[in-house]
Amino acid sequence: MRNRVRELRSARGLSQGDLAGHLKVSRQTVNAIETERYMPSLPLALALARFFGTTVEDMFDDTESGRSSK
Amino acid sequence: MSNNKIAAFMYGPGAAFVLAVVIFAVALLGHVGVGLALLMAGVMAAYGVVLLVARRWDFIGVLAAPGQDERAWTAHMRAAAAAGQVMAAVIVINFLWDVLHGNVDHSQWSWLGAVFGLTYLLALLVVVRRG
Numbered sequence: 061m062r063n064r065v066r067e068l069r070s071a072r073g074l075s076q077g078d079l080a081g082h083l084k085v086s087r088q089t090v091n092a093i094e095t096e097r098y099m100p101s102l103p104l105a106l107a108l109a110r111f112f113g114t115t116v117e118d119m120f121d122d123t124e125s126g127r128s129s130k
Numbered sequence: 131m132s133n134n135k136i137a138a139f140m141y142g143p144g145a146a147f148v149l150a151v152v153i154f155a156v157a158l159l160g161h162v163g164v165g166l167a168l169l170m171a172g173v174m175a176a177y178g179v180v181l182l183v184a185r186r187w188d189f190i191g192v193l194a195a196p197g198q199d200e201r202a203w204t205a206h207m208r209a210a211a212a213a214g215q216v217m218a219a220v221i222v223i224n225f226l227w228d229v230l231h232g233n234v235d236h237s238q239w240s241w242l243g244a245v246f247g248l249t250y251l252l253a254l255l256v257v258v259r260r261g
Contacts, residue, residue: 083200089186098201 062121066094068112083107142185142194146178214250221246 065126069090076090083090083104092098093108100108109116150171157167181194192202225239234240 084220086191088191089199089201092201101200104200 061096061099062125063093063096064119064121065090065108068114068119069094072112079111082111141197143178145183146174150174150178204214214246218246 065079069076076094077087080087085104089098093100098123105116105120109119112119153174154167154171159169162170166211181190184190191198192205196202196206221239221243225243228234228237228239230231238241
């Protein structure tokens with residue numbers, strides 16, 4: 061599923077390690093989410109949305125085009 | 131060293147080093163021979179060293195610290211499920227092989243199958259009840 065995590069992180073000038081530290085996950089997990097290799101759990105998706113001041117729906121594209129991106 | 135780092139060490143490389151000492155002691159108690167005891171303990175210690183020095187590699191990082199985050203935990207659960215399916219197949223095939231050769235009374239596979247099956251059912255019961 062396509063997501064905007066990298067875009068939102070870059071816009072704030074954060075590294076993957078910085079974001080991982082805030083979310084209490086590994087840097088590799090942030091990378092896996094950004095590259096759409098890992099789908100975060102609902103609590104982690106909510107934590108991401110809260111951190112970026114947005115909604116889960118805004119960050120993750122579950123439309124047909126978003127789902128078929130991988 | 132923070133508590134998290136100590137915990138990560140104890141569940142990863144630390145556990146491997148402790149197990150290496152335990153293997154060595156048990157092997158000596160079992161009169162296996164010092165050479166073989168050292169070899170068995172050395173393999174486990176080498177595993178600990180790999181966990182210690184190659185943590186930056188994603189695979190080793192997840193292997194060394196299953197509880198580091200939800201992705202590592204999920205990966206371990208999926209790997210355990212895959213390994214469990216293979217084990218179940220191995221147990222059933224070997225049990226049937228023993229039955230085919232008339233070794234039902236002395237088959238180790240029937241015990242393994244019983245333990246595996248009952249553990250699975252109990253675990254499933256707990257998981258389902260928790261929702």
